[in-house]
Every structure is written in C-alpha cells, then in structure tokens.
Amino acid sequence: MRIPVIAGNWKMYKLRGEAERFIEELSRQITPAEGSDTLGSAPALKPEIVVCPPFTALESAVRAAQGTDIRIGAQHVFWEAEGAYTGEVSPEMLRDLGCQYVICGHSERRQYFVETDELVNRRLKAVLKAGLTPIFCLGETLTERETGVTFTVCQRQLEQGLDGLTPEQVAQVVVAYEPVWAIGTGRTATPQDAEEVIRFVRAQLSGSFGAAVGEKVRIQYGGSVKPENIKELMAQPNIDGVLVGGASLQVDSFAKIVNWRDQ
Ligand code: PGA
Secondary structure, three states: OOOOEEEEEOOOOOOHHHHHHHHHHHHHHOOOOOOEOOOOOOEOOOOEEEEEOOHHHHHHHHHHHOOOOEEEEEOOOOOOOOOOOOOOOOHHHHHHHOOOEEEEOOHHHHHHOOOOHHHHHHHHHHHHHOOOEEEEEEOOOHHHHHOOOHHHHHHHHHHHHOOOOOHHHHHHOEEEEOOHHHOOOOOOOOHHHHHHHHHHHHHHHHHHHOHHHHHHOEEEEEOOOOOOOHHHHHOOOOOOEEEEOHHHOOHHHHHHHHOHHHO
C-alpha cells in the first residue's frame, strides 16, 4: 500500500509570519486519518502532508511545523553541494534547514527558467544523494494534448528525468503528473484522464525499473486541485496524492484537501 502524499506548492507567495500562522492553523485542522476507508476493509493510511513555501519562509515554516505531522519542502534547488554559484541553494543547505522534500521540474520552471529534462535529471540525482525526497513534475501542454502526443511527452520527461538512477533511487521519488493546461487555470483534468496518464507512467516505471518499483512509486496529480474535486481524484486506484497550487494558499481549503476522507 502506498502512503498518500498531499503537497502544497505556495509558489512566490507568503512572508514568514504568514507561513508560521498557516502551519499552526493547518496543524490544528488536520484530522486523524487512521481507521478504514469507507468502501473496503483496507486500512486508511495517514497521508504525508507537505508544504512548500518560498526559500525565504522555509526556516520559519520548519520551526512552526516542529512537533506536527506537517513536513516542509522547497520549490527548487541547485545540483552542486557548494561552490561559486551566486544565488543558488544546494540540497545540503535545504536538509540543514530541516526540509525533507524538493519540487523538481515544475512546469513554471520549465516554461520561464529554461529547465530542460537534463537539468531536472541533475537536480533529481543531487536531491536523492542528499537524502531528500524529490517531487518530480511532468506533464504535457495544451498543444501537446490536442495533437495527441501526451504519452510521448510524458514518457520522454520520465525517461530523461530519471536517466541513470538506480531502481532503489527511483522508488524514493514522488512523481507529480501535472498537465500544464490544468495548472492555475481552474480546468482540472477529469479523474479518468488523470488516472489514464498516471497508470501509463506507472507502467513505464515498471517496464524500466521493475514491477516492484512501479508498485512502490507514489504518483500525484496536480492542476487546479480543490476541495470540490479532491475526493474523486483520490478515489482513482493509481493516484496517490495531489500537488496543490492555488488552493494551498488558504488554510481552510488546503485543510479540506488534506482531510478529503471526511467529506
Ligand atoms: P494549481 O497549481 O493547483 O494552482 O493549478 C498546481 C501546481 O502548480 O503545482
């Protein structure tokens, strides 16, 4: 059984005080998720809850999250451990702060900051080497979907992003399927469309790294996730969590997403 991962990506929002207040309030609103799922006898695993503030609010967020079930992630990282790289932040620095996750290859970075598959690959390797968990984002643009190359694009991003990783390393990665046309647009992929691509990604992982790895890797959906659609998304057999942008900025809506089983 895969433990669900619900992650919030704050992007370039929130100052330190806002981050602290958010985490304190979120920890009050999280409901325990032990017990069983409504339909079956399978135990309902408590989800991992991750919040990814901007670099400047990471330390405050880590402090506020101490003693809670909330984990903190960064939104970006450089691949070298140290050196003359003005403005960059290394995985070791993030670990030293108390971060446990790092988002790699987000489509906004691919779109605005010339993030290629090869650079995503370097980041993934460095993040894993530092003992952090990467949230590896991939997904097609609207034109790519409309021209019928969704699977080809996702396969390329997956293969090149994970190039040279061992099966043991791949098993640690959280993959986030985020169709670019669904990010920040209010237009969510249908649960069936998301499940179809995620099932494909899992099959690719099994083919390249072995069935056990394919079974183990957690794959999230991201793109206009909100309290109104979380339940249906989480009901899909291959969707193991979500990466939430806009709806993770308000504590009430993010708490509803984290507590989706209560709906
Ligand atoms: P959104 O963003 O939820 O605002 O669509 C998702 C993301 O960018 O990860």
